[in-house]
Amino acid sequence: MNIALYVLAFCAGSAISIQAVVNGRLATNLDGNTVAAALISFCIGTLVLAVFAVSRGGLSGVIAALPAQPSWTFAGGVLGAGFLFSTAFLAPKIGLTNMLVLIIAGQLITSITVDQFGLLGSLARPVTQVRLAGIVVVLGGVMLTLFGERLLKW
Known part of the structure; x- marks a missing residue:
């Protein structure tokens, strides 16, 4: 690397x-x-x-x-x-934070799909369980960023 x-x-x-x-x-x-x-x-x-x-x-x-x-x-x-x-x-x-976490979510979901299937002429990179877990964690962070305050009020 x-x-x-x-x-x-x-x-x-x-x-x-x-x-x-x-x-x-x-x-x-x-x-x-x-x-x-x-x-x-x-x-x-x-x-x-x-x-x-x-x-x-x-x-x-x-x-x-x-x-x-x-x-x-x-x-x-x-x-x-x-x-x-x-x-x-x-x-x-x-807001900048909401916008960017949604952009990141869109990038991650699209990127993992492109990697998995080698779309648009890119090199196929199969999704591993570790990478998928990382994306789930990041998407959890996106959800927490967007809706965490509402959840704390419950």
């Missing part, structure tokens, strides 16, 4: 939290226009990625290879836009 990759994954998770707050604030400052906030965020992100892509040798080979790609592989941009819009919309409405 490469600890640097785990640290990078943790930082990416932290960035999602910060991004949701920043985009939510931008949307609020734009009279609640979450679509405009997501668009602005994507445009800035596109510029940053363009600088990195050009600095790594350009895009001519990549552009030439685009027509040969299956159409479903372009869904990542749509999914990313939906994610970004959702976080900007939901964070101020349901």
Whole structure:
């Protein structure tokens, strides 16, 4: 295991939290226009990625290879836009913690399904009892986070 990759994954998770707050604030400052906030965020992100892509040798080979790609592989941009819009919309409405634990629950359930069956061309990684137990524990934490206060009142 490469600890640097785990640290990078943790930082990416932290960035999602910060991004949701920043985009939510931008949307609020734009009279609640979450679509405009997501668009602005994507445009800035596109510029940053363009600088990195050009600095790594350009895009001519990549552009030439685009027509040969299956159409479903372009869904990542749509999914990313939906994610970004959702976080900007939901964070101020349901709170950052509630939003993120639900995102984590969705990621875990989807990820274990993709791993188990090798969906979308990914490598199949059978679900073990230990991994399943870990996911159940995390989903229990999600439920506790969302409904724990109500349970304590009983």
